Amino acid sequence: MMAGPHGLYGHLFGEREVADRLSDRARVQAMLDVEAELAEALARVGVAPASSVEPIRQVARAELYDLAALATEAARAGNAVIPLVADLTRRVATSDAEAARYVHWGATSQDIIDTALVLQMRAASAPLLRQLDRAARAAAAHAHRHRNTPMPGRTWLQHATPTTFGLKAAGWLDGLERVRRAVSSAFSSSFVLQFGGASGTLASLGPAAIDVASALAERLDLELPPAPWHGHRDRLAQLACALGVATGTLGKIARDLALLAQTEVAEARPGETAGGSSTMPHKRNPVSCAVALAAAVRVPGLVASMLAGMPQEHERGLGGWHAEWDVLPEIVLLTSGAARSVADALDDLVIDAARMRRNLEMTRGLAQSEAVAMTLGRDLGKHEAHALVEAASRRAAAEERPLAEVLAEDASVTRVMTPNAIEHCLSPEAYLGVADAFIDRILATWKRKD
Amino acid sequence: MMAGPHGLYGHLFGEREVADRLSDRARVQAMLDVEAELAEALARVGVAPASSVEPIRQVARAELYDLAALATEAARAGNAVIPLVADLTRRVATSDAEAARYVHWGATSQDIIDTALVLQMRAASAPLLRQLDRAARAAAAHAHRHRNTPMPGRTWLQHATPTTFGLKAAGWLDGLERVRRAVSSAFSSSFVLQFGGASGTLASLGPAAIDVASALAERLDLELPPAPWHGHRDRLAQLACALGVATGTLGKIARDLALLAQTEVAEARPGETAGGSSTMPHKRNPVSCAVALAAAVRVPGLVASMLAGMPQEHERGLGGWHAEWDVLPEIVLLTSGAARSVADALDDLVIDAARMRRNLEMTRGLAQSEAVAMTLGRDLGKHEAHALVEAASRRAAAEERPLAEVLAEDASVTRVMTPNAIEHCLSPEAYLGVADAFIDRILATWKRKD
Amino acid sequence: MMAGPHGLYGHLFGEREVADRLSDRARVQAMLDVEAELAEALARVGVAPASSVEPIRQVARAELYDLAALATEAARAGNAVIPLVADLTRRVATSDAEAARYVHWGATSQDIIDTALVLQMRAASAPLLRQLDRAARAAAAHAHRHRNTPMPGRTWLQHATPTTFGLKAAGWLDGLERVRRAVSSAFSSSFVLQFGGASGTLASLGPAAIDVASALAERLDLELPPAPWHGHRDRLAQLACALGVATGTLGKIARDLALLAQTEVAEARPGETAGGSSTMPHKRNPVSCAVALAAAVRVPGLVASMLAGMPQEHERGLGGWHAEWDVLPEIVLLTSGAARSVADALDDLVIDAARMRRNLEMTRGLAQSEAVAMTLGRDLGKHEAHALVEAASRRAAAEERPLAEVLAEDASVTRVMTPNAIEHCLSPEAYLGVADAFIDRILATWKRKD
Amino acid sequence: MMAGPHGLYGHLFGEREVADRLSDRARVQAMLDVEAELAEALARVGVAPASSVEPIRQVARAELYDLAALATEAARAGNAVIPLVADLTRRVATSDAEAARYVHWGATSQDIIDTALVLQMRAASAPLLRQLDRAARAAAAHAHRHRNTPMPGRTWLQHATPTTFGLKAAGWLDGLERVRRAVSSAFSSSFVLQFGGASGTLASLGPAAIDVASALAERLDLELPPAPWHGHRDRLAQLACALGVATGTLGKIARDLALLAQTEVAEARPGETAGGSSTMPHKRNPVSCAVALAAAVRVPGLVASMLAGMPQEHERGLGGWHAEWDVLPEIVLLTSGAARSVADALDDLVIDAARMRRNLEMTRGLAQSEAVAMTLGRDLGKHEAHALVEAASRRAAAEERPLAEVLAEDASVTRVMTPNAIEHCLSPEAYLGVADAFIDRILATWKRKD
Secondary structure, eight states: OOSSTTOTTHHHHSOHHHHHHTSHHHHHHHHHHHHHHHHHHHHHHTSSOGGGHHHHHHTOOGGGSOHHHHHHHHHHHSSSHHHHHHHHHHHHHHHOHHHHTTTTTTOOHHHHHHHHHHHHHHHHHHHHHHHHHHHHHHHHHHHHHTTTOEEEEEETTEEEEEEEHHHHHHHHHHHHHHHHHHHHHHHHHHOBOOOOTTTTSOGGGGGGHHHHHHHHHHHHTOBOOSSOOTTOOHHHHHHHHHHHHHHHHHHHHHHHHHHHTSTTTOSEEOOTTOBOOSSOTTOOBOHHHHHHHHHHHHHHHHHHHHHHTOOOOTTBOSSHHHHHHHHHHHHHHHHHHHHHHHHHHHHTOEEOHHHHHHHHHTTTTGGGHHHHHHHHHHHHOHHHHHHHHHHHHHHHHHHTOOHHHHHHTOHHHHTTOOHHHHHHHTSGGGGOTTHHHHHHHHHHHHHHHO | OOSSTTOTTHHHHSOHHHHHHTSHHHHHHHHHHHHHHHHHHHHHHTSSOGGGHHHHHHTOOGGGSOHHHHHHHHHHHSSSHHHHHHHHHHHHHHHOHHHHTTTTTTOOHHHHHHHHHHHHHHHHHHHHHHHHHHHHHHHHHHHHHTTTOEEEEEETTEEEEEEEHHHHHHHHHHHHHHHHHHHHHHHHHHOBOOOOTTTTSOGGGGGGHHHHHHHHHHHHTOBOOSSOOTTOOHHHHHHHHHHHHHHHHHHHHHHHHHHHTSTTTOSEEOOTTSBOOSSOTTOOBOHHHHHHHHHHHHHHHHHHHHHHTOOOOTTBOSSHHHHHHHHHHHHHHHHHHHHHHHHHHHHTOEEOHHHHHHHHHTTTTGGGHHHHHHHHHHHHOHHHHHHHHHHHHHHHHHHTOOHHHHHHTOHHHHTTOOHHHHHHHTSGGGGOTTHHHHHHHHHHHHHHHO | OOSSTTOTTHHHHSOHHHHHHTSHHHHHHHHHHHHHHHHHHHHHHTSSOGGGHHHHHHTOOGGGSOHHHHHHHHHHHSSSHHHHHHHHHHHHHHHOHHHHTTTTTTOOHHHHHHHHHHHHHHHHHHHHHHHHHHHHHHHHHHHHHTTTOEEEEEETTEEEEEEEHHHHHHHHHHHHHHHHHHHHHHHHHHOBOOOOTTTTSOGGGGGGHHHHHHHHHHHHTOBOOSSOOTTOOHHHHHHHHHHHHHHHHHHHHHHHHHHHTSTTTOSEEOOTTSBOOSSOTTOOBOHHHHHHHHHHHHHHHHHHHHHHTOOOOTTBOSSHHHHHHHHHHHHHHHHHHHHHHHHHHHHTOEEOHHHHHHHHHTTTTGGGHHHHHHHHHHHHOHHHHHHHHHHHHHHHHHHTOOHHHHHHTOHHHHTTOOHHHHHHHTSGGGGOTTHHHHHHHHHHHHHHHO | OOSSTTOTTHHHHSOHHHHHHTSHHHHHHHHHHHHHHHHHHHHHHTSSOGGGHHHHHHTOOGGGSOHHHHHHHHHHHSSSHHHHHHHHHHHHHHHOHHHHTTTTTTOOHHHHHHHHHHHHHHHHHHHHHHHHHHHHHHHHHHHHHTTTOEEEEEETTEEEEEEEHHHHHHHHHHHHHHHHHHHHHHHHHHOBOOOOTTTTSOGGGGGGHHHHHHHHHHHHTOBOOSSOOTTOOHHHHHHHHHHHHHHHHHHHHHHHHHHHTSTTTOSEEOOTTOBOOSSOTTOOBOHHHHHHHHHHHHHHHHHHHHHHTOOOOTTBOSSHHHHHHHHHHHHHHHHHHHHHHHHHHHHTOEEOHHHHHHHHHTTTTGGGHHHHHHHHHHHHOHHHHHHHHHHHHHHHHHHTOOHHHHHHTOHHHHTTOOHHHHHHHTSGGGGOTTHHHHHHHHHHHHHHHO
């Protein structure tokens, strides 16, 4: 037996509530829910007697069924619905032989498996989106609070011109908002009934077929699609993709956080959610970042599996369909864990603004060299200015002296700028551009959406 | 030198017009277009003199530049913009030294590379969507024409209950329509300006920055995003995903077609677009199907690469960003080739309705066994009926006799159904369910969208 | 709680014994085994007293530990070893406080996690290889038995020149043998101790370190590597790859089988392992093929995840390492299920040689058209002959007449070949080439290895 | 037209010599080489006259053929061999009509395409392995030179106990050596002739078939496999995998280098191969690292494509096979570029040992806290000692004081250790464990292999 809904590391890599809703017990319950509502739909349309509903609903409770036995029989039958329906029918028959005749009436295994999967997706969507919202709110708070906190901008992992922590956090917020919308929309588009019978014509239900399908969709509160989609898996693949993109954005934030928390950088560090080390007492490991980054490593491959399985044969696929059963829930689980981890990490983040300032000074003005180059460029031409500042930068670096000092020795510079002007030009605060305006634009977008 | 815009197999695996718009020449032109429009934007806002625009635009033509030399220098510089801007500036300087100072003003390499990529995506989108439309139209025509053409439904590659070729084609149409919308929407969402300067603050442009950005977006007819997105790649990843899902759907159609064209099935065969064999004179190889299936094998891995590259460090990534440069265009190219191939295959498809009918009869009624089981079920109970028909089916198969004949020998059947009723019940035409209604629903959706 | 060692579908998609050895219980036991043998190694080298061994070993039994609690604590600590070692130490301390001091001495969490994973890989390797052997033996038996059973060769899913079922099965055998060797060798190369302490220098063990490592490797019967490999994951990635290639070969066999079992082809069909349908009494679904094909869809993405996680930071990775914990066991499980399924399918396969012969005749000689073309080519030149036969083939196809008949009407043919010679030339048995010799070569290779 | 053998970024992402050997021109030449050697083999066995060889060889030169025309015709025919053979035959015919009859005799397109691909792999292998060797040699030199250069060990991107730069470089060497061997072996295993004719039976060659195959293998210096492998792609997939693992290891080294080069870490920086910035004069961008990391992002997805394409139908696949044509060469190219980049980066690396020492002191002894914990543990028990040192570490961190100072205030510590002993215990040099021995073990292994 595994340790939890998804094994020893289910709680580490997944969000707890999402894990519960994707458990095997929940999977079986979702299948039974579809069977129970099918009974209702059949009765409502008059295909089955009203009296058949209650006996079916009574035993459509997952806790009655032996999951281990189902797993064994599924290995023989090729899916869990075949033994589940057999067991369900036996149970109904003990109380009402007539009702037992209507169990699963008109449906095929794939109708139940797909619709149950859709129901599980819906159940998992709310807690997952909640974690994305938490992360966005935390990012927004950082964007507000730190709009005037300068820090090194970093490109290629090298100091570039300065930015603010507020703009960095606003960037995270902007990214989170976009993926949140995309995930939410992909979830909604996938909440679609699957009901087509053996070959997707609902032939066994006769002319009442579309009424039954319509009633079933209504009872399950799912969209009734134009036609069954047994062999067309784009909605589920699209959902996998949206989650994959979200995990990528969460991984980007986690990578930024892990880099900021490095011993030498120390601009932001994890608070209480961080893990200890089994051997090194002083360490605070960024566990949350590791979880989100692990998801960002795993999910792309899983998305590729969903896409690779799409070319499914004719009216029901052989292999491609089966691949989805565990892969899609795993993508949802990992995304939920990544979202929870990033939300935790952002909520819990300890910012060291003084250290950001100190790190900015490490390069003795080099990071703002562009500022001087641009200013000088107005008089000397961009390329000459660029070359001049490049030379001065190299000299400053080699001699470990402030760039301002080196520039102040160059007559072609001082002809244009006073030492004070150079000094000012090289201060990070003077070279933050429109960081603030960008933060406002992002926050405004976010509030509109909120 | 390669043979074409994308090498020896660029025309096989890609659509010709898309390939042209994704060629290296087009890539360099797109970069130059951004530089030229930047000059316009700078001039309009008053950062640069109006006189600087024309000298820049004059030499912003890709045919002036030596691509082989650019490729060599890009290997040293790390991207093509650095040598391209150097060359562009030199050329501008020969006609107007003053104008040369404003080349690339305020921008960073990534601004040009990303925006040029976006422009290439826009250029490629129209011919790609055209091929998806062609495929959809061809599928719709088949759905119309063959709504009364019964054929075997097939699940697990085995005959299941009958369907119609019209419904199969409608299913393709439905799938094509959904991915067409998703691709179109993902393209539109990605038509966004990248313009942030060194660290995404546009610091070198001072307070005029947002006006310049806005003017540049307007000139390029791109959306101005709330802020630069150097480290946030979700829009491009989302586009890759939408194309990945589309390729999956195209692969599904190609797989169906290839299976239908098998020598033993022969229900649909490729017409003139099919390839010959170098050794076997009688063969018509389904080249179009192979192209779409190859895309469906290749694109999932490429999408995984786009997703895996998303966690990009801080204000500019190291590796993840570089991975996109060739991967995203390759995804677009392969999707375009798959769309063109499926459109060709559907346009060119020769349907053999008589063979479909004959194949339906192969199983001597077994494929419609569900029909009898359902009818008998009303009297005998579903499970008893199922067991009875299953036994009769096995006997019919073993003795190679029609199922109707075997059933007519069983008293528990004839008590309920006359031989004629059995015969009728086992005719495919009587067991097509609501295939027709499903076709109508799909065509109605399609027309609304069209 | 999940239904089995790997949930509701663990027995469908995995081999049972492999699943047991990869269960969470087995994972915890493997970790405890490493801790117990570490105690032995420390005692043997004299770092710990001999009396510390037994108290540790006594409680190093997984059944003593609460997996659900471990899962919860692992979510906080970042891995399961931290809470497990804490619990283990408490338990040892209740019987021997002195011994408790030596629990986990010198090790870091990753030493335990990696070595335990290696032990699980070793435990899983034997039953997995056994299934590959079963599949190979079954393929060899078919190769023997059917060396003279002609069937259509098929390229692009079209009839090509004839082959024999023996050669097809020998091809499977050849492929299985190669991947069997590669998997076995990759397993062996991964049976390597991980033991490096906090940063891979074993600093906490002083000069005795290598003796302890050596003793630990000996006790666990693992290779002692030149140095710890905390950040270098190539051995595990290589194992994942070998399993990925094996799954690809198993998927190829499954695809062939599924295609041969199609209603219209019916040359080979699954026997008793096949699954029934929930609605269609006559169906025998190729469940085994679906399982192997599902693995072939899923494993490539998982291999990509293993590879994508390889660039791990410095002395211990952040995310990339964590990604391996569930991904590598999943690859092993899916490969075992694919191997078991293909072995079952091949063992159980019902061959219809008469149907193969009948299918060969479907094309009325077209499939052997190459034979005539080659024969005529000797006199007419290859290209003229090819053109002539191509024209005759088209006419034969269009008029649904035997190719021999059409050819016999052509004077340029009859000038060279008599009608009898044409007839003979077009018989499948006369055009099997060196199929037999190829079978012998493969069987000889296999026996040598066996 | 593209800029180079693999477009604008072919020289950035690929090694130049490898790129040349994988160019379209080289691809066509390899195909022509197979055709020419086939003519030789046919003549040697007596199937074709000796006089047919020279006329074929004369025109089997790629520069005679119009690649753009071939690309166009390949799009129609489905591969490049069909139009190439047609053109080749025409050219032979102009000089010797008799010889023209023997062009391509007995072969099928796939024989030529696969064998040509194998020849290209062989041509590319030498320069690729050379780059891996260069990288290994450079790593070995660093391991030698810096065996006594202490630096912070880093786990989870946090300082852990110290290590040496020598051991880090030795770890790279060890990893490079293993992947070098695996790549070399996978290349060798793939140097196998493909020659089976239409369905893999060589039927058109009659009883001479195996002699022809054998002669062809000998002339091309390729292994003659037991049988053709048209549908079995494991050797090529295995090669893709070995390259994928190698790219992962190269990516790991590049990631380490990029992290060490960070402005705040500055322990190792790129020398002259580094790229400049288009806007920031002071920057030295780690271009080499970006190239290797981009490969590590791209190759896993490409490997997944190779694996996903393996289940190829019957005697020749539809789509899966076609996917390999561009994907495998792309993997080789990207791996070669990653190897060249890492070799460049290691050759060119500027090590700052003083900075390593200074970074070690940043944590004021915290990084060596394990040393004290282990020492104290001998007296106090491991867990008490761990707790005590953890508390002291927190206090030292909070108060920004040296750990030694804080520990010296604790009576339970000073009871066991003098302040001097604490100080010594916390010096990095005293806590390097068996780093040196590990370096020796790795260098010894490397030299043995060398």
